[in-house]
Amino acid sequence: MKTNLFDYRERDNLIFNLSGLSKLICFICMSVAVMLSYDIRYILFVTVLSLLFFRISELRFGQIRLMLIYVAIFLAINFILTFLFSPLYGTELYGTRHDLLRITSRYVITQEQLLYQVTKTCKYLSMVPLGMLFLLTTNPSEFAASLNRAFVPYKVCCVLSLTLRYFPDIIRDYHSISLAQQSRGLDFSKKEKLFTRVKNMFNVLLPLILSTLDRVTVVSNAMDLRGFGKEKKRTWYVAKPLVGKDIAAIALGIAILAGSIYMTNVVNGSRFWNPFIA
């Protein structure tokens, strides 16, 4: 169980060199654009764009393969559950009904349902490269700095950067405590009865929490001693100033969001693209 979370490796290309702030704004604009729209044409357009950016960023596919498998499982379950719970939700949304295949009187596959579910799946799928692009190309410390410039209070930014900093440490602690307890004979596998397993889990949880609380005291004392939090503002060592390409990127992000709003309000008249009423 090795984690390669925020496996941040510096590269020299357009996406990596953008400031964290402009990447954050682009990420938010593009994901809100996709979240807002139920127009499969626009969603595919944003997906193609994000795949293009992914290409430019020179990230390897291997870095997101595992994630794609998780997403695929999740989406498959969601796809099936949606159909089981609301097989005719699509006809409700689009207001028409074109039957394709009749299974029982309740479960009829309609064109509307198919379009709704495929659109929804694309919607979630298109978010994956976007999120990855942002996470894997942004230096975690610079991320905190850029959030601060997006008017998030600096204490919240510090929380986030400390979280990212200590996440690997806590995973390591978790593994060593878990191995230590297993070497003492505690079983976490399915062979043990459920109740004993839960009890054994507590034997890992408790040292983990107590050692974390110890660490809280150490870190917060160190920060207090260095005068943290005495001023209303702070500066950031890693903050990058905005340059021309950042402005261009921000403009592009806002244009994509505006496009989505335009499609919703003017072209389609609602969040849904309805090809059934022509």
Added chain:
Amino acid sequence: MEKKKLFSFNTKTLVATALGAALFTVLFMYIKIPTGIPETEIQTAYGVGGFFAALFGPLAGFLIQFIGHAISDSVQYGSAWWSWVIASGVEGFIVGLSFTKLKVEEGVFDSKGIIYFNVIQVIANAFSWILLAPILDIVIYSEPANLVFTQGAVAALSNAVSTGVIGTILLLIYSRTRSKSGSLSRED
């Protein structure tokens, strides 16, 4: 002992929030208790989140669960499921409201405290998962209503069990490790 302020955010709260969020993320990804029903697991993370919220207050509770949920979602699925991330944060916030009345840091967590903590956490879970998360799902993602309300009810139940059982046990154990104020007496 200075009086607890609901929204104070000093360095210790800040660091506890940060490490709490990291812990929450780790637990959210790795330590789940199977219930026997497929795809339904009890998240131990909510128990620990509730524990930190009760110790450090509503802002800490909100940030721990919001950041923790967002990061673990992003790591596993590439991007966060925002409606549930927000609901997680709100749940932490409401549980954190219990912190002014509790005296766990001073070593006191009696039956009154246990009942108080659990009433608040049940309200928090019911509100976040039965009401907030499904409504946000419908507004943001246009999911079918009966599906999301069923998912919400299951989540409310399992998270309330997690917060109630694990949170309460952790608070009990932790309160025993603290020395009670006024526990020392002068020798005659």
